[in-house]
Amino acid sequence: MIAHLPLASFAGAIEFIFSPQESNVTGGKEVGGFDKSMELLIKHLEVTAIALAIALLVALPLGLYLGHRGKGEQLAVGLGNAGRAVPELAVIALVAVLVGVGLQNVAPVLAILGIPPILNNAYVGVSQVDRATVDAARGIGMSETAIIRKVELPIAIPTVMGGIRSAAIAILATATIAPLAGVESLGDFIINRNVYGENGLLAGAILVALLALTIEGSLALLQRRLTSDGLKVKTA
Amino acid sequence: MGNPLVIAAVGEVGEGFIKERDVGDLCQAQAQHVFCLDWARENLDRFETPTVQHLQIVIPALVIGFVVAFALALLAHRIRWLQPPLLAATGILYTIPSIAFFFLLLPLTGLGRDTAIIVLSAYTLQIIYRNTILGLNNVPAAVKDAARGMGLTNRQILWKVELPLAIPEIIAGLRVAVVSTIAIATLAVLISAGGLGTQMYGSNLTFPTSIIIAAAIVMLMALAFDALLLLVQRLTTPWRRAVPA
Numbered sequence: 001m002i003a004h005l006p007l008a009s010f011a012g013a014i015e016f017i018f019s020p021q022e023s024n025v026t027g028g029k030e031v032g033g034f035d036k037s038m039e040l041l042i043k044h045l046e047v048t049a050i051a052l053a054i055a056l057l058v059a060l061p062l063g064l065y066l067g068h069r070g071k072g073e074q075l076a077v078g079l080g081n082a083g084r085a086v087p088e089l090a091v092i093a094l095v096a097v098l099v100g101v102g103l104q105n106v107a108p109v110l111a112i113l114g115i116p117p118i119l120n121n122a123y124v125g126v127s128q129v130d131r132a133t134v135d136a137a138r139g140i141g142m143s144e145t146a147i148i149r150k151v152e153l154p155i156a157i158p159t160v161m162g163g164i165r166s167a168a169i170a171i172l173a174t175a176t177i178a179p180l181a182g183v184e185s186l187g188d189f190i191i192n193r194n195v196y197g198e199n200g201l202l203a204g205a206i207l208v209a210l211l212a213l214t215i216e217g218s219l220a221l222l223q224r225r226l227t228s229d230g231l232k233v234k235t236a
Numbered sequence: 237m238g239n240p241l242v243i244a245a246v247g248e249v250g251e252g253f254i255k256e257r258d259v260g261d262l263c264q265a266q267a268q269h270v271f272c273l274d275w276a277r278e279n280l281d282r283f284e285t286p287t288v289q290h291l292q293i294v295i296p297a298l299v300i301g302f303v304v305a306f307a308l309a310l311l312a313h314r315i316r317w318l319q320p321p322l323l324a325a326t327g328i329l330y331t332i333p334s335i336a337f338f339f340l341l342l343p344l345t346g347l348g349r350d351t352a353i354i355v356l357s358a359y360t361l362q363i364i365y366r367n368t369i370l371g372l373n374n375v376p377a378a379v380k381d382a383a384r385g386m387g388l389t390n391r392q393i394l395w396k397v398e399l400p401l402a403i404p405e406i407i408a409g410l411r412v413a414v415v416s417t418i419a420i421a422t423l424a425v426l427i428s429a430g431g432l433g434t435q436m437y438g439s440n441l442t443f444p445t446s447i448i449i450a451a452a453i454v455m456l457m458a459l460a461f462d463a464l465l466l467l468v469q470r471l472t473t474p475w476r477r478a479v480p481a
Contacts, residue, residue, distance in 0.1 A: 006343060007343045007344070009342075009343050010343060081415070081462075084412065084415045084416045084419060084458075085415050085416075085418070085419055085454070085455045085458035085459065085462075086419060086451070086455065087419045087420075087422040087432075087433070087436070087450075087451050087454045087455075088419070088420075088422070088423070089422045089423055089425070089433050089436050089437060090422065090436050090447050090448075090450065090451035090454070091451075093436045093437055093442070093447045094444060094447050094448070094451075097442075097443060097444055097447070098270060098444055169331055169333070172333065173333030173334065173335065173336075176333055176335045176336065177335060177423075180437065187335070190335065190336075190339060190426075201339055201342070202339060202340070202342065202343070204336075204339070205335070205336040205337075205338075205339035205340045206336075206340065208333055208335065208336035209332045209333065209336040209337070209340060212331050212332055212333050212336070213328065213331055213332065216327075216331045
């Protein structure tokens with residue numbers, strides 16, 4: 001019952017990413033290759049970007065506002081905690097059988113997975129901004145929206161970006177099982193074993209892992225760029 | 237079905253499940269029913285084995301993850317320069333999506349429970365390690381000085397002063413780790429490791445009632461473990477109020 005792939009399969013998987021090859025399950029048909037890999041990689045990024053954009057649009061303004069007002073901690077933090085308990089497989093499976101397949105159904109559902117960390121971190125980040133700083137901003141005549149935009153958000157950037165990074169990785173990871181709901185992604189290589197074979201399976205895993213690390217790294221760089229120099233001074 | 241991977245992927249629970257579902261006539265056109273109460277009543281016992289399997293993945297993963305992360309944190313607490321590289325290393329493990337991680341391990345550990353346990357415990361390292369270090373670093377220097385002044389050795393300071401004071405942060409980390417591990421363990425079905433994921437996805441998606449019940453059990457399990465840890469924290473730190481996870 002337990003199938004052990006030989007270690008050499010890594011070589012086969014890497015070959016699969018770059019050049020089409022006969023799969024061990026399709027009897028002669030050539031699958032994989034660089035073009036197919038890139039096509040699925042771009043689709044994977046597309047799904048992730050759309051879902052992340054929806055999550056940001058919903059959760060970021062709400063989290064910033066709640067944090068600014070110091071209200072709704074239960075909602076923001078509670079949702080953040082509860083969100084972690086939701087099994088992604090159930091979410092994708094349910095949307096596929098109840099709502100329907102396709103990007104228009106799956107993207108909003110993936111977005112839901114991204115909302116808790118963004119909301120939670122935006123709330124925590126903003127509400128932890130020193131109230132004296134906010135009072136000073138109010139004292140020099142800044143409007144409430146200006147305070148959020150120019151004072152609280154810049155100070156809270158590391159925390160806010162932390163939430164966005166978690167959301168991005170959660171969405172990207174779950175997009176791997178999106179093919180179960182009829183949305184193409186790198187998960188195709190993994191889910192459709194009877195098309196792509198064992199090399200495809202491993203190739204998909206390698207690509208998804210590299211993509212996640214790349215996105216995480218890029219967002220970490222972006223976070224550094226966005227963080228004001230004043231905040232980078234080490235306070236021991 | 238000549239491919240061992242495909243056969244294995246269906247798994248024992250999944251295979252039987254699909255067969256029985258096809259002949260079930262409790263709710264005709266089940267896909268249209270969001271929740272079929274009759275089926276749920278009749279079939280609740282089929283979730284028993286998957287629940288046990290789920291626990292058999294989650295508990296070892298958490299124990300291993302905790303022991304390794306805790307040991308790494310103690311090591312990095314002594315040897316300070318290890319802190320950033322260990323944080324980066326555990327961060328990489330945390331970033332790799334678990335589905336990808338499962339399959340990356342196939343050539344090394346094969347299908348089944350062991351692989352699931354390894355992946356899930358690797359996944360918990362970052363959260364537990366980071367929070368343990370955070371907790372230890374948050375201990376006020378004055379408290380450590382006082383302990384030293386009372387004649388405690390370094391070892392005594394660590395076990396009797398620093399670690400007890402770090403309990404809230406350590407448990408906050410454990411709570412996050414426990415809850416996400418229980419949720420992610422559903423994906424273990426993809427590498428034939430069983431668990432509640434088998435009731436959501438066999439070799440095909442199952443139907444809503446089964447998915448909802450399985451998801452509910454997962455979330456209840458997460459809630460129960462979370463409450464248990466909160467209780468442990470209350471009991472072990474009578475001098476402090478709970479710190480939100």
